[in-house]
Amino acid sequence: MLPENYRLKNKYAFSATYKIQNSFYKNGIIMFVGKKSENIISPKIGFVVSKKTHKRAVKRNRLKRLMRESVRLIIKDNFDFKNTQSIIFVGKSQALGKSFDEINNSIKLLLKEIN
RNA sequence: GAAAGUAGUCGGAUAAUCGCGCUUGAAAAAGUGAGGAAAGUCCGUGCAUCCAAGGACAUAUCUCCGGAGAAACUCCGGACGGCGUGAGCCGGUGGAAAGUGCCACAGAAAUGAAAAGCGAACACUACACAAGUUUUGCAAGACUGCCGAUGGAAGUAAUUCACAGGCGAUGGUGCAACGGUGAGGUAAGAGCAUCACCAGCGAUAUCGAGAGAUAUCGGCUAGGUAAACCCAGAUAGGAUGCAAGAUAGAUCUGAAGGCUAUAAAGGUUGUCCACCAACUUCUAAGUUAUCGCUUGAGAUUAUGAGUAAUCAUAAUACUAGACAGAUGAUUAUCUAGAAACAGAACACGGCUUAUGAGCUACUUUCAUUA
RNA sequence: CGGGAUGUGGCGCAGCUUGGUAGCGCACCUCGCUUGGGACGAGGGGGUCGCACGUUCAAAUCGUGUCAUCCCGA
Numbered sequence: 001m002l003p004e005n006y007r008l009k010n011k012y013a014f015s016a017t018y019k020i021q022n023s024f025y026k027n028g029i030i031m032f033v034g035k036k037s038e039n040i041i042s043p044k045i046g047f048v049v050s051k052k053t054h055k056r057a058v059k060r061n062r063l064k065r066l067m068r069e070s071v072r073l074i075i076k077d078n079f080d081f082k083n084t085q086s087i088i089f090v091g092k093s094q095a096l097g098k099s100f101d102e103i104n105n106s107i108k109l110l111l112k113e114i115n
Numbered sequence: 116g117a118a119a120g121u122a123g124u125c126g127g128a129u130a131a132u133c134g135c136g137c138u139u140g141a142a143a144a145a146g147u148g149a150g151g152a153a154a155g156u157c158c159g160u161g162c163a164u165c166c167a168a169g170g171a172c173a174u175a176u177c178u179c180c181g182g183a184g185a186a187a188c189u190c191c192g193g194a195c196g197g198c199g200u201g202a203g204c205c206g207g208u209g210g211a212a213a214g215u216g217c218c219a220c221a222g223a224a225a226u227g228a229a230a231a232g233c234g235a236a237c238a239c240u241a242c243a244c245a246a247g248u249u250u251u252g253c254a255a256g257a258c259u260g261c262c263g264a265u266g267g268a269a270g271u272a273a274u275u276c277a278c279a280g281g282c283g284a285u286g287g288u289g290c291a292a293c294g295g296u297g298a299g300g301u302a303a304g305a306g307c308a309u310c311a312c313c314a315g316c317g318a319u320a321u322c323g324a325g326a327g328a329u330a331u332c333g334g335c336u337a338g339g340u341a342a343a344c345c346c347a348g349a350u351a352g353g354a355u356g357c358a359a360g361a362u363a364g365a366u367c368u369g370a371a372g373g374c375u376a377u378a379a380a381g382g383u384u385g386u387c388c389a390c391c392a393a394c395u396u397c398u399a400a401g402u403u404a405u406c407g408c409u410u411g412a413g414a415u416u417a418u419g420a421g422u423a424a425u426c427a428u429a430a431u432a433c434u435a436g437a438c439a440g441a442u443g444a445u446u447a448u449c450u451a452g453a454a455a456c457a458g459a460a461c462a463c464g465g466c467u468u469a470u471g472a473g474c475u476a477c478u479u480u481c482a483u484u485a
Numbered sequence: 486c487g488g489g490a491u492g493u494g495g496c497g498c499a500g501c502u503u504g505g506u507a508g509c510g511c512a513c514c515u516c517g518c519u520u521g522g523g524a525c526g527a528g529g530g531g532g533u534c535g536c537a538c539g540u541u542c543a544a545a546u547c548g549u550g551u552c553a554u555c556c557c558g559a
Contacts, residue, residue: 008439046439057154058457062443069444072134100444 006075008046008086017046017086024113027106028095029067033114034086043081045071049091063091063103070104074111082114 008014017034024031047067049060067089081087089110095103 014439048439056457061458065443069134073444076133104444 006042006045008044008088014046014088017088024110026110027102028092028098029103029106029110030090030092031107031110031113032088032090033084034088036083036085043084044086046086046088047091048088053091053093054096059096060091063095066098066100066103067091067107069100070107073104074108079111084114 008017017032022033024033047064049063051060053063054060071089089107095106
């Protein structure tokens with residue numbers, strides 16, 4: 001898990017982020033970007049791989065962990081999120097079974113889209 | 116040496132860097148962190164709340180015997196049946212001489228077996244006869260087949276008879292035709308108070324705790340289907356599942372109408388009796404925390420009892436407990452050049468299914484050599 | 486976590502209760518009709534009933550297990 005101030009937690013935060021409908025797609029990963037506001041130190045980030053993507057829990061967990069690890073390394077490099085409140089990454093079936101390098105590149109490309 | 120069977124084991128390891136959950140601690144830090152199936156949810160329980168604590172019927176589940184177990188579509192040992200050359204494996208395995216139903220097609224007949232048909236009159240088709248169709252009647256005396264002993268008829272006789280009589284063998288149909296195969300026997304035949312072997316039924320004796328096994332005798336035979344209804348026996352308080360539920364805090368508001376009669380409607384198990392509760396309109400609020408939560412019908416080791424499942428006693432350690440939900444990423448080396456199936460969400464006992472590369476023990480069959 | 490349903494030609498559905506013949510519509514192929522096409526008419530092909538085992542003389546149908554898909558409740 002990410003450090004506690006980076007976690008996107010409750011149901012209202014998730015649905016609020018989805019409602020903005022500001023999304024980007026790359027290699028089986030969809031990124032939803034939430035509102036912007038001043039005085040935000042760290043963005044809240046959530047990861048979703050639904051049961052419809054794959055039936056087996058092991059494969060869903062694997063994709064989620066790879067995405068989380070990639071984001072963790074990016075945060076460590078002091079990436080500038082430009083005062084974004086919340087971000088959600090949704091894994092789709094095209095991303096299943098890919099290596100860490102492929103996932104990492106996709107997420108880096110997606111995060112460049114934030115303005 | 117090859118091919119099998121059974122039981123068990125293993126379920127990646129090491130190092131470096133960057134990280135996560137929980138516990139302890141003031142902090143630094145230390146400890147600890149998925150499975151053999153955690154899966155499917157197919158059974159059975161604990162635990163929790165609510166209803167009932169009264170009765171009847173219905174309903175559901177189970178079904179060889181003994182034992183184990185909290186219970187189980189559970190396990191162990193045995194019996195019987197089936198499969199396999201064998202080691203072994205598989206089996207929802209009570210009752211069809213209580214009753215009902217079903218057994219397609221074929222066949223005379225599918226279960227009180229047997230009608231393998233026959234005769235006559237009238238009508239129709241037809242010129243008529245022959246022949247056919249239809250209708251009606253008949254009940255073991257008749258018909259097809261086998262036989263011609265006995266009796267009868269014909270004939271000198273051999274012999275013949277759609278004569279009486281005897282028989283249910285043979286042929287055909289079908290999964291199945293009121294025991295099977297062979298011999299004797301007979302005119303031909305037949306379980307035929309004839310025989311041998313076998314199946315089945317009943318009785319008796321012996322062995323066994325029992326399922327059952329073995330032997331002898333008897334009469335001389337009763338179709339299949341209960342994973343069709345059913346019968347018999349046994350068992351079962353019901354509903355809802357940890358998002359159960361408990362505690363604390365916040366909220367849970369306020370107002371008006373209705374609450375007499377009839378009918379209808381809700382809940383408690385499917386029904387009945389019986390019992391319990393209540394509605395409508397306007398209006399207000401709603402991102403909580405802790406417990407339940409892991410010390411247990413537990414685990415490991417040893418000893419004892421038992422064929423075994425399992426049980427008893429003693430010692431040892433405490434070993435995930437999250438809540439957008441922890442076990443990860445990268446690199447290198449190795450087993451084996453690329454590690455399968457797969458992720459705890461209250462817990463436990465089973466069953467079922469998925470699974471890479473090997474290893475160990477015992478057993479069987481075949482081949483080769485001595 | 487709990488509950489329910491479905492699986493049958495290429496597609497959508499009957500048949501299962503009460504076991505013996507797998508059928509209907511659309512689509513497909515051939516022929517006819519037409520100057521040609523469509524429509525119409527006639528004829529034809531194609532499925533072993535998701536999979537496995539069992540009960541039975543006989544299974545799409547009955548029983549058990551298993552796989553997949555869909556839906557509902559908290």
